[in-house]
Amino acid sequence: MQLVEPLEFGKYYHIYNRGINSENLFKENRNHEHFLKLYNKHIEPIAETFAWCLLKNHFHLLVRIKSFEEILQSHEEYEIKKIIAPHQSFGNLFNAYTKAINKGYNRHGALFERPFKRKLIDNDSYLRAVIKYIHYNPVNHGFCKHPIEYPWSSYETCISERPTKLKREKVIVLFENTENLKILHNQKENFDSLEQFLNL
Template sequence: MTRIKRNDILRVGGDKVPRKARIKSETGYYHIITRGNNKNYIFKDETDKELIKEEIKKQEIEKSIEIAAWCIMDNHIHLVIKGELEDITTAMKKINVKYAMKYNVKYERSGHVFQDRYMSKPIETDEYLICVLRYVHMNPVKANIVKKAEDYRWSSYREYSEMNKEKSGMEKFVLSYFDMDIESFKKFHQEEDEREYLEIKEDKEKYRLDKAQRIINRCCEKYGVNTSRDVIENREIFKELIIELKERSGLSIRKISKLLEVSYGTIQATKRKCFNESIGQKERPLRYEGDMNE
């Protein structure tokens, strides 16, 4: 029988509950997020960001992990790391503890700086690896901090994109997917990708709303109407929009109804009608996954 380690036990309502075991990656690559406690901004200025960057780089220098990509936001960090799970856990603990000690001294405070343990998702394919890497680099653009990835200082994008910089072994490996052509690497980052990746909850919700708004805008442009209200008044266009929002935005019906300023019942009725029509006519498969009451 596998022994549960003390650190793998979580208290819920006074009871001890085993933590969910991390999924091991067959490739050794993981997308990792660590965030500020209580959603706090813990990288408030450039000095803070430089400090956490140094702690991350130290772990790579010690050769316990290899870092394929990194991005430091104001209240969380994205990392793409290669390594054994135990080594990654040890490295993340060192990064968090050392930064927290210096942070607490600087701001004359005490207590936790980071929230619980880090989030992780295994990366199992080459395609997913480079797509996650792009997602990490594009985080500041999606957050409307900068317009272009190269404008953001606190990510590994510049380490890849600067022509005159000597590349590390990992950077050469990633660039080999682009035949060592940095311009191809840059163009890849400009391609739109609507897939969802590991993300903190509030940012994921924001990205879903942004995606839904793009879907609405495209629908208005396609039919030559000015507002979503014009779309709603045309039943056929409205049905098409609801199908696309439900299938592609990731939003629950409740949030779609709020976005469109239409009742929940209207959205539900439209969804059922589309589903019934698809069964009767067999024109196109519709995929409804149920309501996501987030």
């Protein structure tokens, strides 16, 4: 039986997964939109989001699980007993999305590999590297030549000024400023060592 690292309150995680048997998770634009809508419902109350990217058959998320106190503050109308474990919130997201895809495309059974993958991020250098890796994922898979060209990631939000729930200010501080974030995202990088660590 595979050991799964629990998601702990107050800690940063790179969360990623793919479709079972490499099946496409996102078949058309409305699928990306629905996933993000469900993400907002299930994950935004329990986690801060720093980066995300949705590819055809897999996804990457970089989050900080809120502290128990922070979750309580955002759930003032609920009783403490109704606050579920963070991993269950992600499970609820994936289950809700699977049900929608199964209904919409006349399929049945699991859609995602289980358990979903997660890696603890314990320093700012690693955090910066994973943010850039997530934004560069569409480039690495041949969907575009630069992260700005891919619509289903957080990169464009990071360099824009439009309202967002993404922790954009914290991301910019990690890269010192917006200009430096852009410069570093213009520099191609070899992510082989990171991918080996992630077992991709």
